[in-house]
Each structure stands twice: as structure tokens, then as C-alpha cells.
Amino acid sequence: MTNRPVHVREGLLAPDSRPDQRVALRASRCGTCGLVAFPKRETCEACAATTAEIALSTRATLSAHTEVIHPPPDSKVPVPYGVGLATFPEGIAILGLLADELRHAARIGIAVETFAYEAFPGHLTYGFRIAD
Numbered sequence: 544m545t546n547r548p549v550h551v552r553e554g555l556l557a558p559d560s561r562p563d564q565r566v567a568l569r570a571s572r573c574g575t576c577g578l579v580a581f582p583k584r585e586t587c588e589a590c591a592a593t594t595a596e597i598a599l600s601t602r603a604t605l606s607a608h609t610e611v612i613h614p615p616p617d618s619k620v621p622v623p624y625g626v627g628l629a630t631f632p633e634g635i636a637i638l639g640l641l642a643d644e645l646r647h648a649a650r651i652g653i654a655v656e657t658f659a660y661e662a663f664p665g666h667l668t669y670g671f672r673i674a675d
């Protein structure tokens with residue numbers, strides 16, 4: 544019996560990811576047109592060709608950010624929390640939760656890294672934090 548946290552959504556991170564560990568998000572790239580998708584897809588949403596799984600870079604650039612102070616319906620993440628859009632070298636921008644330290648220091652253009660975020664007790668997703 545382990546107390547390993549449950550993934551909020553399967554397939555975004557490696558199954559054995561540990562809270563606070565730097566992680567590469569699991570995406571897909573189209574073999575024909577090169578479109579990158581996250582979460583990964585079996586077929587390309589642009590051209591319907593077969594895709595291959597790729598691991599995104601762990602570093603990205605913060606493109607936009609905001610703070611959530613009123614919880615959306617059924618939200619389990621305690622407010623306030625930060626949300627940001629990170630642009631990856633692979634050519635995709637992904638929305639994610641911000642670590643508290645990044646929420647307080649967020650600026651467009653800073654380097655962020657992806658990590659396994661225990662956003663509420665026992666539940667793991669990905670988040671962005673200030674890159675080393």
C-alpha cells in the first residue's frame with residue numbers, strides 16, 4: 544500500500560511522477576504535418592494522420608498569467624491560485640497552474656519549468672514554476 548497521489552487526468556505525466564519532481568509533459572507530434580498536441584492524441588486534429596508520443600521540453604517561456612481569486616464551480620484547488628500560459632520550444636502553448644512562488648513573481652517572458660504539482664491533497668497534475 545502506497546500513498547502515491549492520484550493523477551487528476553491520466554496520460555499527462557509519467558505514471559511514476561512524484562510530487563515536486565521536474566517532469567516532461569507527454570504530448571504527440573503528427574508524422575505528416577508536424578502539429579504538436581497536448582494532451583497527446585492518437586490522430587492529428589489537423590490532417591488525421593497518425594501521431595507519435597513525444598516528451599515536451601521541461602523548460603518553457605511564460606506568455607501570459609493571471610490569478611484566480613473566486614473558485615470555479617466544483618474546483619478543488621484552493622484560491623487564490625495562479626494560472627499561466629507557457630510556450631514550449633516544440634511550438635505549443637499550454638495552460639497550467641502556477642506554483643505559489645511563480646504566482647507572486649510572474650512576468651511575461653520569464654523561464655518556467657514543468658513539475659508534478661500536488662494541487663490539492665492526494666491529487667497530482669502538472670504545474671509551472673520558476674526555472675532553475
Ligand SMILES: [Zn+2]
Nearest residue numbers: 573576587590
Ligand atoms: Zn497532421
